[in-house]
Amino acid sequence: MGTINRRDLGLLVLRVGTGAVLAAHGAQKLFGWFGGGGLDATAKGMEAMGFRPGKESAIAAGLGEAGGGALLALGFATPAAGAAAAGAMAGAVSVHAPAGFFAQGGGFEYPAFLGFTAAAIGVTGAGRLSLDHATDHVLDQPWVVAVAFLGSALAAAAVVGRRQLQEDEEAKQEAAEEAAGSV
Numbered sequence: 001m002g003t004i005n006r007r008d009l010g011l012l013v014l015r016v017g018t019g020a021v022l023a024a025h026g027a028q029k030l031f032g033w034f035g036g037g038g039l040d041a042t043a044k045g046m047e048a049m050g051f052r053p054g055k056e057s058a059i060a061a062g063l064g065e066a067g068g069g070a071l072l073a074l075g076f077a078t079p080a081a082g083a084a085a086a087g088a089m090a091g092a093v094s095v096h097a098p099a100g101f102f103a104q105g106g107g108f109e110y111p112a113f114l115g116f117t118a119a120a121i122g123v124t125g126a127g128r129l130s131l132d133h134a135t136d137h138v139l140d141q142p143w144v145v146a147v148a149f150l151g152s153a154l155a156a157a158a159v160v161g162r163r164q165l166q167e168d169e170e171a172k173q174e175a176a177e178e179a180a181g182s183v
Contacts, residue, residue, distance in 0.1 A: 026065030072085060075129065082123065086115045
């Protein structure tokens with residue numbers, strides 16, 4: 001295994017800490033653990049925020065966070081795990097963006113930080129204190145990293161773009177209803 005160095009220890013701490021936070025957030029969405037609302041409440045919230053269909057959106061967000069977080073913590077399939085978590089956080093950023101940057105005012109600071117951290121771990125790799133290392137980095141090839149992040153970026157762009165189109169359509173419909181009501 002070789003000598004464990006500070007880089008490996010640092011990656012372990014960063015992976016476990018970030019992965020645990022992401023996994024807990026996903027567990028709130030999927031199972032209602034840690035004070036979360038569970039899948040039904042999350043689905044209703046996703047619908048209210050413009051993500052349709054709500055249940056599928058809630059499952060995708062929950063799995064991206066819980067699954068990506070758990071895999072990051074374990075250091076297994078790290079590129080795919082980092083990409084999944086970063087993609088889930090891109091959706092969260094889109095929700096919080098209207099409130100500005102800082103989390104204190106409901107902004108996107110926190111999900112952006114988690115997303116960038118997950119992405120950085122996915123690109124950097126898990127280090128020697130990981131299941132990736134124990135399994136000879138089978139899923140840690142450069143092409144896997146590229147495909148994982150490309151897929152995540154495309155999925156996040158599609159979700160955010162679709163959500164924006166739905167919001168635009170709803171705004172047009174409301175404007176038409178208001179115009180019809182004032183006649």
